[in-house]
Amino acid sequence: MRNSGAVLILSFIAKLISQAAGVSAPGKPRLTSCRSPEKETFTCWWEPGDDGGLPTTYGLYYHLENSETIYECPDYRTAGDNSCFFNKNDTSLWVNYNITVVATNALGRDISDPVEVDVAYIVQPNTPENVTAVVVDEDQGPFVRVSWEKPRTADTRSGWITLQYQLRVKQKKDKEWEEYDAGMQKYYNVFSLHPDKEFMVQVRCKPDHGFWSEWTQTTYVKMPDYIPRERSLWIMITIFSVFIVLILTWTLNVKRNSVKLCLLPPVPGPKIKGFDKQLLKSGKSEEVFNSLVIQGFPPTIDYDDLLVEYLEVYDNEEQELVLDSKDLSEDCMKSKSPSDCDSGRGSCDSRTLLLEKCMVGREGSRSDQHQYSQHGETSWASTESSECQGLEPGSPEFSDGRVKTWPVVFSSPQPHHHYQVEAVKPVYHSVPEILNHSSPHAMPANYQNLQHQDIPQQEGRFGKPACRHSQSYTHGLDTPAPGVSPSRSLEYVEVQRINPENMLLLRPLSDQNREPEGSDYAGEDYSKVKEVTSNNILLLQRDTSYLCADGYSQAGQCTTQQPPHPCKPVIYQSHSGMPQEGMRVMGNGYVDTTVLMPSY
Amino acid sequence: MSRSLKQVAVLLVALLCLDPHSRVSSAPICTHGPSGCHVPSLADLFDRVIQHSARMHSLSNDLHSEFEQYFLPSKNSIGKIYRKCHTSSILTPNGKENAQKLAREELTEVILKLLMAWRDPLFQLHQSMAHQQDFNSFSSNKALEMGDMAHELRKGVEKVAEKMRVLGMLGNSVTGLSAAETMLPISDSGEAMSNYELLYCFRRDSNKVQNYLKILKCRIVPEHDC
Numbered sequence: 001m002r003n004s005g006a007v008l009i010l011s012f013i014a015k016l017i018s019q020a021a022g023v024s025a026p027g028k029p030r031l032t033s034c035r036s037p038e039k040e041t042f043t044c045w046w047e048p049g050d051d052g053g054l055p056t057t058y059g060l061y062y063h064l065e066n067s068e069t070i071y072e073c074p075d076y077r078t079a080g081d082n083s084c085f086f087n088k089n090d091t092s093l094w095v096n097y098n099i100t101v102v103a104t105n106a107l108g109r110d111i112s113d114p115v116e117v118d119v120a121y122i123v124q125p126n127t128p129e130n131v132t133a134v135v136v137d138e139d140q141g142p143f144v145r146v147s148w149e150k151p152r153t154a155d156t157r158s159g160w161i162t163l164q165y166q167l168r169v170k171q172k173k174d175k176e177w178e179e180y181d182a183g184m185q186k187y188y189n190v191f192s193l194h195p196d197k198e199f200m201v202q203v204r205c206k207p208d209h210g211f212w213s214e215w216t217q218t219t220y221v222k223m224p225d226y227i228p229r230e231r232s233l234w235i236m237i238t239i240f241s242v243f244i245v246l247i248l249t250w251t252l253n254v255k256r257n258s259v260k261l262c263l264l265p266p267v268p269g270p271k272i273k274g275f276d277k278q279l280l281k282s283g284k285s286e287e288v289f290n291s292l293v294i295q296g297f298p299p300t301i302d303y304d305d306l307l308v309e310y311l312e313v314y315d316n317e318e319q320e321l322v323l324d325s326k327d328l329s330e331d332c333m334k335s336k337s338p339s340d341c342d343s344g345r346g347s348c349d350s351r352t353l354l355l356e357k358c359m360v361g362r363e364g365s366r367s368d369q370h371q372y373s374q375h376g377e378t379s380w381a382s383t384e385s386s387e388c389q390g391l392e393p394g395s396p397e398f399s400d401g402r403v404k405t406w407p408v409v410f411s412s413p414q415p416h417h418h419y420q421v422e423a424v425k426p427v428y429h430s431v432p433e434i435l436n437h438s439s440p441h442a443m444p445a446n447y448q449n450l451q452h453q454d455i456p457q458q459e460g461r462f463g464k465p466a467c468r469h470s471q472s473y474t475h476g477l478d479t480p481a482p483g484v485s486p487s488r489s490l491e492y493v494e495v496q497r498i499n500p501e502n503m504l505l506l507r508p509l510s511d512q513n514r515e516p517e518g519s520d521y522a523g524e525d526y527s528k529v530k531e532v533t534s535n536n537i538l539l540l541q542r543d544t545s546y547l548c549a550d551g552y553s554q555a556g557q558c559t560t561q562q563p564p565h566p567c568k569p570v571i572y573q574s575h576s577g578m579p580q581e582g583m584r585v586m587g588n589g590y591v592d593t594t595v596l597m598p599s600y
Numbered sequence: 601m602s603r604s605l606k607q608v609a610v611l612l613v614a615l616l617c618l619d620p621h622s623r624v625s626s627a628p629i630c631t632h633g634p635s636g637c638h639v640p641s642l643a644d645l646f647d648r649v650i651q652h653s654a655r656m657h658s659l660s661n662d663l664h665s666e667f668e669q670y671f672l673p674s675k676n677s678i679g680k681i682y683r684k685c686h687t688s689s690i691l692t693p694n695g696k697e698n699a700q701k702l703a704r705e706e707l708t709e710v711i712l713k714l715l716m717a718w719r720d721p722l723f724q725l726h727q728s729m730a731h732q733q734d735f736n737s738f739s740s741n742k743a744l745e746m747g748d749m750a751h752e753l754r755k756g757v758e759k760v761a762e763k764m765r766v767l768g769m770l771g772n773s774v775t776g777l778s779a780a781e782t783m784l785p786i787s788d789s790g791e792a793m794s795n796y797e798l799l800y801c802f803r804r805d806s807n808k809v810q811n812y813l814k815i816l817k818c819r820i821v822p823e824h825d826c
Contacts, residue, residue, distance in 0.1 A: 040696055066684055092694045094804050120807055159818030159826050160696045160811070184825055208654065209661070209807065 018107060023053035025108025029101040031115045035124045038153040039093065039161055039207070042086050042119050043079040046101040049110060056105035060084040065096035093120045123210035125163060126151035128186075128203045133221035136189070144169075144221050147187040148203045151213065167203045168215070169193070177202075196225040313538060642763050646817040649756045653813055656749040657806040663742050664799045671796065685801035686793070687717045692808055699815050705770050708761050711812050714805050715754035722747035725798050732795075746802070753809070769820060 018024060027049025036042035048058060060073035073084035084099075097119070101112040128148040136145050146167055154161045164184050168177035171194075182188045182203075193199060199222070202215040252259055528541040640648070690713050693699035699707065726743040764770040793801070818826035 088695065088697070094692070094694055094808055118804070120804075120811075155696065157818065157822075157826055158696065158700065159814035159816075160699075162814060162825070208810075209657070 021053075023107060024050070026050060026052045026054075026056040026103035026105045026110050028110045029058060029103045029112040031099060031101055031112055034097075034099070034115070034117045034122050035211070036091070036119050036122050037124065037126050037151075038155060039120065039123045040088050040155075041091050042117075042122060043083055044073075044086075044099055044115075044117070045079070045083045046112065048082060049103060051103075052105055052107060054105040054107060056103050058082065059102045059104065060099060061102060062097050062099040064092070065098065091119055094118065121209060123161070123207045125154045125161070125205050125207060125210070125213045127213045127216045128165060128205050129216075131167075131201060131203050131216050131219045133190075133199070133201045133219050135221065135224060137224070141191075142195075142224055142226055144190040144193055144199065144201075144223070145187060146190060146201050146203070146219070146221075148216070149186060151205065154205075154207075162208045163205045164208070165203060165205045166212070167201060169199050169201050171197055171199055193223050195223050198222045641821075642760070642767065642769075643817075643821040643823055645756070645760050645763055646813070646821055649753065649760055650810065650813050650817060652749065652753050652756060653806065653810040656746060656753060657803070657810050659742055659746045659749065660799065660803040660806045663739060663746065664796075664803045666739060667796050667799050685797075685804070686721065687714060687801065687805055690714060690717065693812075696815075699812065700819075704764070704816060704819065707812055707816050708757070708764070708770065711757050711809055711816075712754065712761070714809055715750055715757060718750050718802060718805060719747075719754070721793075721798055722750050722802065725795060725802075728795055750806075757813070764820065 029049050030047045032045045032047050034042055034044035044060065046058065046060070048056065060076075061070050062073070063070045071090075074087065074090050075085035076083065078085040095118070097117040098114050099117060100114045103110045103112075128151055131146065131148040133144050133146045135142050146169075148165070148167075150156055150163055154163055156163055162184065165182040165186065165188075166179060167182055167188055167190075168179045169190055170177045180188055180190065190199075190201075198220055201219040201221060202217075204213045204215050206212045530539040530541040532538055690710065692710055692714070693702055702710070722743070726740060726747050729740040729743045761770060
């Protein structure tokens with residue numbers, strides 16, 4: 001009891017001392033691996049544990065299966081430190097070895113865990129040897145033939161070991177190796193290597209049941225620079241591309257219209273608002289054009305308003321137009337009916353308007369309007385013929401009751417009729433007042449609209465002879481008192497000047513000073529009187545400037561036809577004879593044929 | 601269509617039967633030598649046999665690993681109690697020199713013995729694996745296949761031996777397989793070996809067989825792979 005206690009205490013103290021000194025029993029070693037390179041010998045390696053600060057010895061002990069005999073490792077040196085080499089005599093295949101390692105030092109010993117080893121299953125051959133890589137040049141292109149030899153220790157010749165090989169290739173810059181299995185042969189052809197590049201080759205081997213060997217040392221091989229001739233591929237590519245081109249061409253051809261449309265878009269045609277092509281195609285042009293008509297454009301300025309009305313000489317008694325042709329008279333006759341106001345004939349329009357005005361004025365006028373009712377139409381100034389007969393040039397004398405007045409349509413609401421003074425039957429005309437129109441449009445005539453005034457006052461101003469019965473009325477702007485020039489011939493006047501009393505001083509156009517031929521004022525609106533026939537018919541010269549082909553002719557070669565322009569006067573000429581002697585054809589011989597629209 | 605075929609077949613059979621000379625009799629294939637049909641050479645036979653044995657060994661290896669993985673997780677080698685394999689009585693060379701020292705006939709005989717010894721145990725193995733719920737069908741199928749392979753291999757090796765004997769390579773010292781000694785895998789204690797032990801033993805023996813065959817081949821027909 002005492003001894004055991006003393007031993008215990010001593011051991012405890014020894015431990016403490018050893019711990020204080022830093023030494024201890026060795027740690028447990030560990031067998032790391034056992035390998036056989038040729039299935040004839042094998043080697044085991046162990047890992048020493050903590051040596052405990054003291055020199056430690058290791059011993060490997062083994063026993064075979066089903067045997068209790070423990071053997072120690074025969075060779076600690078051949079394989080290096082911490083290893084045990086079993087030679088051929090000590091190696092038995094298909095027998096389990098139970099191996100342990102014992103570490104021993106001054107303070108103790110430790111035994112590793114046992115490991116069961118069957119040599120037949122721990123075979124790891126050595127690396128193959130003599131690896132050579134040769135470039136072989138052939139028609140298809142160069143390739144690399146890698147060849148090697150078996151590891152020296154492995155006895156494949158007797159069939160004891162069967163090795164299978166593996167090689168791997170890569171370029172220097174590549175990361176991954178490309179592995180090839182060579183089987184049991186000792187060479188391998190590597191194809192599809194890039195030209196003009198250097199390659200690294202390695203080989204290893206493995207027994208049918210075992211571990212892979214280590215890779216051999218790197219073998220370098222350089223591929224030559226060559227151009228891969230892959231004819232078949234290029235031929236295929238060419239054929240394929242040709243095929244595709246053909247298909248594309250055919251497709252384009254089929255769809256050429258849409259392609260054309262895409263590449264060259266048609267220029268859009270002009271679009272007219274309201275224009276319907278279908279209507280045009282159907283042939284109804286009126287409807288098409290009607291749709292294009294914009295109401296209110298162009299601003300219709302009835303030029304009738306601008307122009308001085310034309311005075312038509314009309315014989316009251318005979319109720320026939322002497323100034324104009326029969327047609328005119330007919331028109332005027334016709335223009336009795338209000339419906340004729342809408343007729344397209346210009347002369348008629350003016351006449352109808354005149355009529356209307358006269359009719360209107362008639363109602364509000366004085367008793368002299370009676371005349372109109374008798375006539376039923378506007379009283380036209382009688383022709384010069386009748387009037388002129390009794391007239392002397394320059395004498396304001398009336399002929400027998402004929403008053404030659406210009407019809408004047410006054411714009412003022414007052415009835416504006418010329419009525420004659422004295423015993424002359426008043427022939428009323430209404431002449432639209434140009435001035436009152438206040439139309440800024442260019443008026444073709446310099447003629448001022450005349451309003452009746454105290455004609456007798458103005459009589460003296462008129463200084464003209466001639467048959468021309470021109471009622472020239474100066475019109476004070478404020479007093480549209482109608483006046484009648486009893487015995488004046490009608491002719492156009494132009495304003496000479498405006499006197500301080502706001503009176504227009506007129507001057508007849510048919511002045512001697514004037515050149516009759518040259519004064520072609522109104523052009524189209526005026527017709528020149530050629531002569532006065534015996535029947536009190538004014539023969540007008542047709543304005544041949546536009547109507548006659550041969551130009552303006554004195555003789556009036558133009559045929560009697562109605563002028564197309566509605567506002568144009570109907571100019572008719574009758575070759576009926578010489579002018580009467582009494583009649584004086586004014587110099588210019590114009591008859592104003594326009595009628596101004598009344599603006600009231 | 602089928603009716604016409606049937607009629608044709610009946611007709612053919614009738615013709616054959618009627619023909620007195622056409623008598624079906626069993627005859628070995630290619631008995632008349634190489635002129636008749638292709639006779640596999642010894643090398644080919646060896647190759648076939650070796651391939652067969654390799655396949656067999658791989659199967660046994662797989663089964664053993666499976667078993668070890670699933671049913672012996674602890675892998676405590678210390679606690680293992682190894683019973684002797686029932687084939688341990690067969691003297692087998694355990695090294696290259698030993699194997700090379702053996703004559704061809706002995707080697708062949710060893711191979712045949714081994715294969716013979718495993719005919720029944722493999723059958724039992726398959727039976728026990730099939731009955732046990734632990735094994736999946738794949739493993740039991742492997743065991744069955746393994747048994748068949750062993751059987752085939754034995755047949756093959758017998759053929760090879762026959763061939764060799766014919767070729768005069770093998771002396772007549774090879775006695776017929778004393779197949780009388782059927783070894784039962786009974787351990788010393790009398791208990792049947794467990795499946796794992798059987799697998800373990802068979803894996804080793806198949807490796808032996810493969811190795812011996814290779815040696816034999818390279819000794820007899822060293823054209824290639826040797």
